[in-house]
Each structure stands twice: as structure tokens, then as C-alpha cells.
Amino acid sequence: MNPRFSHLSHLECPECHWTGDSAVLAGLCPVDGKPLLARYDLEALGAEVRREDIAARASTMWRYHELLPVQTPEAIVTLGEIVTPLLALPRLGTELGVPGLLLKDEGLVPTGSFKARGAATGISRAAELGVERIAMPTNGNAGAAWAQYAAKAGIEALITMPASAPDINRKEIAVAGARLFLVDGLISDAGKMIAEAVADGDWVDVATLKEPYRIEGKKTMGLEIVEQLGWTMPDVIVYPTGGGVGLIGIHKALLELRELGWVTGDLPRLVAVQSTGCAPVVKAFDAGARACEPWPDAQTIAFGITVPKPLGDFLVLDGLYDTGGIAVAVTDEELLEDLALCARLEGHFLSPEGAATLTAVRHLRADGWIAADERVVVLNTGSGLKYPETVAVDVPVLAPGTP
Amino acid sequence: MNPRFSHLSHLECPECHWTGDSAVLAGLCPVDGKPLLARYDLEALGAEVRREDIAARASTMWRYHELLPVQTPEAIVTLGEIVTPLLALPRLGTELGVPGLLLKDEGLVPTGSFKARGAATGISRAAELGVERIAMPTNGNAGAAWAQYAAKAGIEALITMPASAPDINRKEIAVAGARLFLVDGLISDAGKMIAEAVADGDWVDVATLKEPYRIEGKKTMGLEIVEQLGWTMPDVIVYPTGGGVGLIGIHKALLELRELGWVTGDLPRLVAVQSTGCAPVVKAFDAGARACEPWPDAQTIAFGITVPKPLGDFLVLDGLYDTGGIAVAVTDEELLEDLALCARLEGHFLSPEGAATLTAVRHLRADGWIAADERVVVLNTGSGLKYPETVAVDVPVLAPGTP
Numbered sequence: 001m002n003p004r005f006s007h008l009s010h011l012e013c014p015e016c017h018w019t020g021d022s023a024v025l026a027g028l029c030p031v032d033g034k035p036l037l038a039r040y041d042l043e044a045l046g047a048e049v050r051r052e053d054i055a056a057r058a059s060t061m062w063r064y065h066e067l068l069p070v071q072t073p074e075a076i077v078t079l080g081e082i083v084t085p086l087l088a089l090p091r092l093g094t095e096l097g098v099p100g101l102l103l104k105d106e107g108l109v110p111t112g113s114f115k116a117r118g119a120a121t122g123i124s125r126a127a128e129l130g131v132e133r134i135a136m137p138t139n140g141n142a143g144a145a146w147a148q149y150a151a152k153a154g155i156e157a158l159i160t161m162p163a164s165a166p167d168i169n170r171k172e173i174a175v176a177g178a179r180l181f182l183v184d185g186l187i188s189d190a191g192k193m194i195a196e197a198v199a200d201g202d203w204v205d206v207a208t209l210k211e212p213y214r215i216e217g218k219k220t221m222g223l224e225i226v227e228q229l230g231w232t233m234p235d236v237i238v239y240p241t242g243g244g245v246g247l248i249g250i251h252k253a254l255l256e257l258r259e260l261g262w263v264t265g266d267l268p269r270l271v272a273v274q275s276t277g278c279a280p281v282v283k284a285f286d287a288g289a290r291a292c293e294p295w296p297d298a299q300t301i302a303f304g305i306t307v308p309k310p311l312g313d314f315l316v317l318d319g320l321y322d323t324g325g326i327a328v329a330v331t332d333e334e335l336l337e338d339l340a341l342c343a344r345l346e347g348h349f350l351s352p353e354g355a356a357t358l359t360a361v362r363h364l365r366a367d368g369w370i371a372a373d374e375r376v377v378v379l380n381t382g383s384g385l386k387y388p389e390t391v392a393v394d395v396p397v398l399a400p401g402t403p
Numbered sequence: 404m405n406p407r408f409s410h411l412s413h414l415e416c417p418e419c420h421w422t423g424d425s426a427v428l429a430g431l432c433p434v435d436g437k438p439l440l441a442r443y444d445l446e447a448l449g450a451e452v453r454r455e456d457i458a459a460r461a462s463t464m465w466r467y468h469e470l471l472p473v474q475t476p477e478a479i480v481t482l483g484e485i486v487t488p489l490l491a492l493p494r495l496g497t498e499l500g501v502p503g504l505l506l507k508d509e510g511l512v513p514t515g516s517f518k519a520r521g522a523a524t525g526i527s528r529a530a531e532l533g534v535e536r537i538a539m540p541t542n543g544n545a546g547a548a549w550a551q552y553a554a555k556a557g558i559e560a561l562i563t564m565p566a567s568a569p570d571i572n573r574k575e576i577a578v579a580g581a582r583l584f585l586v587d588g589l590i591s592d593a594g595k596m597i598a599e600a601v602a603d604g605d606w607v608d609v610a611t612l613k614e615p616y617r618i619e620g621k622k623t624m625g626l627e628i629v630e631q632l633g634w635t636m637p638d639v640i641v642y643p644t645g646g647g648v649g650l651i652g653i654h655k656a657l658l659e660l661r662e663l664g665w666v667t668g669d670l671p672r673l674v675a676v677q678s679t680g681c682a683p684v685v686k687a688f689d690a691g692a693r694a695c696e697p698w699p700d701a702q703t704i705a706f707g708i709t710v711p712k713p714l715g716d717f718l719v720l721d722g723l724y725d726t727g728g729i730a731v732a733v734t735d736e737e738l739l740e741d742l743a744l745c746a747r748l749e750g751h752f753l754s755p756e757g758a759a760t761l762t763a764v765r766h767l768r769a770d771g772w773i774a775a776d777e778r779v780v781v782l783n784t785g786s787g788l789k790y791p792e793t794v795a796v797d798v799p800v801l802a803p804g805t806p
Binding site for chain 1: 483485511512553747748752791793801802
């Protein structure tokens, strides 16, 4: 028998443990309306593949195809999802008191943000299951990624977005030929419009966690980090958290790798970073709760993490509690200072969301939660190129010939 | 004896064949003022390394380190120079009449443009040779890349740029801590300011082709294309041409690979793509000349290729003549249409310079210069994220609750 390309076995509700057929298009759990997770036959996978086999494969996120839901190589919809680098930040790390600081730079994937990973798996799987029209609300980068992958797949896309989202996201969505509607409100308002638009059944709702495969793509960040560290785990992983799917995906990846026996020991402590202008996860964590309350008047320059009430809140909080992690809120002023500091000391032009993780490390090191000798990975979830407003430039224009 | 990390042997003037010591900081040829090229001991290299050895190495441009000038792994200044994907464009290719069309997407390298390759080698080598201050004129993307790599290396950077260059480039240069001066003119005017600034010897002039190592980094585009095609050459490579270093570098890569015996047969026909608003190479090519005349009133939305008189014009033209290539000019209107078409059909949001290569393919296929069954590689030299002005968006803003 040929080795299976994917070991996807079924879907499961992480809350009520309802299980369903993964070969059928699925949304939320039919019992309790919670997000469904993809499950794999890890025993069969472990018998067919060794972690050493991965090394010889092409350096894309699809090198982990057994742990991804797409059934055949031909079904992959790709814009070139290269493995992103894991880079030392020695000078900034020393400045922050954590010399072993590492940056996973998601600004280098197609569409300039980690959202491409989720869109690549989500669109590939949707196309494989015969979907022709998708609809979603977005804070910007996810909509841009899904619009571009949908174009590649020949799928129609309908996207709603807050009018206050970064300008570049409008351009990305429009140029890819998606139908775009702007709303004078937050992503929660954009989401309500989508819920109405999909009610007649013509469009499939692929909003965050409303379909089970976006998270599978984001999982590859966790797989890559572990492989890049020689199949070992770091001490701490710091993630900017809006909808939280990145953090949920990394947590899921680590659990699957440990179950496979490809990695052993304690999971890294996961840190969810939010803005003081929108910190529902931090508030819930501090209260020891397992669900968020909607955050009123959400606002931050780190626009990607302006999510007042994430649908997957309980999965994010479970990830923090299970790993001995923490949730931290930082101010816009602080994160902009660390964005500039990182560029000056290390040359990386981060997104404000990515820069927020540096500020979090600064605080957690200062109060002793992170030790000086720990191996800490921060995620830059997008390219600074998408956020020109984070940099103020005031230079004179000289006439030609000025000495 | 240990294998050598780099087989750099000396510097050579491609025009008068003066040779010089590569261990010493060098600018232009001291005899005729032409750009110097790095030369390698290809015989020793071929005896120590086989092309198959490359496959096991990390997927970065440094996998070709024997053919690069940096002397030790420790001397590499990196922001994460991953090998960029070579991707099929089946639907667009069919539309253009070249189903085998391939896209090499340089939008995915650090700093969002192919300029990172030149900056990575140029800054690494400069730091290795003890340089502490660099100065350069730029049309935007090169300055952004050099500023960010200089920051990583702890080198001071002084950069002059046309005020009309893309806004994002100002941000990238400023955030990295470089000294930036804007000039109300073209890159040629910016270059004159740098020539004066470096006259006192405090700053090293690293303008295009005024130091020999930028081209070596750009060479890796050619090395990657050949390796990605299983150590074979495509029929045609299409490159947007301003200063021309990318095209010169690719040509140099192909010649070195052929001398090594790692690839055989005819070189691909190289195509230099310019704008009808600034086409000095096209004009020279059509006249059978080996040098360009300065182009008056240069202007195009593809700002990166607004170079009125490239210093390396003779090397670009040699590359076209030697390979049976051609030079083509396209209009802004055409390239913007092909930019939008590529996004709609293939999901890739290209730079205007990258989109210009698609228009060139369209013309060359229409007049039969490219055959339908040929394997054609187009280079997207930068991310569309850097050029929001290429996309017009006019969508209404709805109130929350609008159905």
C-alpha cells in the first residue's frame, strides 16, 4: 500500500467530543456550535513516517503534509508557502535581557502575513471539497490572504472589513478580484454582515474557526519551530493574539508532535500578547476564566489583534493554562518604541503585532517570569511593509546639486 | 585541508581585464573606471563540491556559498534570505499563449524585494573587510534593503533618494536608523550628492556596481532558477531592467555554472524589460550599441526601473547580445492591466516592475519571438505591498447592520 499523503481521519468538537466525517464540508459543531478540530491517525502516521524523513523534503509548509488535511499533492493551492526563517536577535535580546531571543518571521510568506498559512490550507481543502464561493469578515490580512488564494483556486470570494483596516488590505483584496464591502465598525460588525450574506446557502462561511482547516495551516508555524530547533521545544513562545488561531494552531502542533513521539518533555509556556486597547484574553486569563467578555471600544495601532470577543477564546485560554503560560497587554506607545528599536538594532521591520511580542518579553523578563537563559521565540506575524503608519519620517527635500 | 567556504580568488575588470586583490576593499577599476567583477577558482571549486551536495543544504541563498564572496559562515549578515519559489502560472500562461510560464517571486525575500540579495552579500562583505560607514543613492528598494542590512551589521548608512520614490521606502530607510536625504530629481541626481559626500573618505560608496559584491548576491537568482529546474536552463528569462544588476548577475551565474559543468547547452535568451517612459537599454539595443545615452525626462509607475543611464549598460547589453536576447519597452497602462490580470487569475500581487515582464511576454509571444512551447521564467522583483498606488479601490462604507 502506498503511504498516505494526509492522515486526516475525522473532525472532533474539543468541547463536547462530537465526531464527524472529515470528507464532508463542515462548519461549527452541530451539537454545541463550537469550532471543530481536524484529527489525524497519528498511530498510522508514526508507523509510516519518521521525523528524519522530513529533512529531505522541499522547504515549504507542505513538507508536513501527513499532518495537514489536503488529500493529494495536486489539490494544493500554492502561492509559494516557504518555511519562514527562525533568526537570532542577539543585540535586541541582550537589550531585553534574553540573549537567546529568536524571531520567527512570518512577514516573508506570500501576502506578507501568517494568514497565508491558514488561507493555503483552508482554500486548498475547500476547493478539494467542491466549494465555489467563500465569504468572510476580516481585520485585513486574513481577507487579503483568502482573496489571493481564492483567486489562485478560481473560487469567488466575498469579504467584509472594517473601514479602519489598513489601506493596503483594501488594495490586496480588490486586486485579486474579490467582492469587498467596508463597514463603519469592528470585525464583529463585519462578521454579522457575513452571517446574513451566507444565510441563503450560496456562500460558505470561512470566518475564523467557522471551518476547521484554517487552524491546520497555522499549525505549521509550530511544526517549523520545533524542526528548526532540531526537534526540540523552546522554553517560551510569544504570540500576538486577536482571534487566537495562531496560538491555538501552535499548541495543537506541539501536542500532535508529542503524541507522535517526535518531541518529548514539557511544552513551551505560551504567551498571548494583546493591546491594552483590546485585551479580552488578558482579562479572562487574569480572572481564571475560560471565556472572554466582549471588549468595549476596542482600539489599537496593532489592528490585526483588534478582536473584541474571539470565537476560540476557550481554546486560547486552555493553551495558556495547559502550558503554564500567561496573557499580557502592552500599550501602543511601548510597542512602537520596540518596533523602532528592533529595526535599528537588528534590521527587521516588524508589524506592530509582531513588535508587541518584544514589549511583552521586555515586561516578562523584567518581572522575572522569563529567565535570562531561556530560549524564547517571538512571532512576527506580518511584514512591516503593510503598516507604513508605524513610522514617522520628516526629512527635507533638497534641490539637485545641494552639497 | 578543509573545503573552502568561498572560492573567491580575485577581482577583474570585464573591459580592460585589470586584475586586483579581492581581500582589499575595492571600488571601480583603477584603469578605466568600469565596474569590477568577482572571480572564483572554479577549477578548485569543481574538485571539492558536486552540484548534488547543494541539495542537502538549508534553503537559503547561502547554499551557494562557494560561489559567493563571504569568507566564513560567521561573517554572513542575514535577515533570512530564503530561496524564493519558482511557481507555475498555468492560467495566465495560457492567456498569454505560453502555458509553461514560470514566476520567480522575489517579493518573498526580506525587505520585500530582490535588492535584499545584493545588500546581504554587499553588507556581509563590507563588514568582513572592516567597513563602518556606507553611502548610496537609491530609487527606493535598494536603499531600504541596504539600510536594514547595515542596521543588522552595526554599519552606519547614508542614503539619498528621489523625493518621488515610493513612500514606503522612506519608512523602511528611516526606521532602520539610516541618514536619509531626499532630492527633487532622479537617482542620477541622488548619485551626484553621494559622490560629493564620499569625497572626504569617511563613507564608502556602495552605489550600484561601484563595489563588486552586490552583483554576487543577485547572481543567486540565476543559481536558484537552474537548481529549481533540476540543473537545467529555461529557454527565456525575462527581467525588469533599471540599473541592470539583476540581469548581469543572472548572466554571470549561468556562465559560472556552465564553466563548472553543472549545466550544459545554450544559455537562456535574456530579455531586458523597460518602460516606454525610460528605455535607454532598449534604445541602445535597437541601435546595436554597447552603451546607453542618458534618457531625458524619465518617468514610469515602475519606479524601480527609472534609471536614465545605467553604469553597467555594457554588461547588460553584452548579456542580451551573447544569449540572443532582446530588450523590450512597455507602457504603464499595459503593465497595470497585466498586474491586475495576474492577481485575478493567479493570486499573485506583483510589483509594477514584475508586471512589466508579463506584458513583455505578451508582446514577444504575439510577434513570435517566444514560441508557445518554450519554458519562460519571469522575475517579480518585489512585493506588490510596496506599491499600493497600482490598485484603485472604490467601495462604499456601510453602516453596521446593513444587509
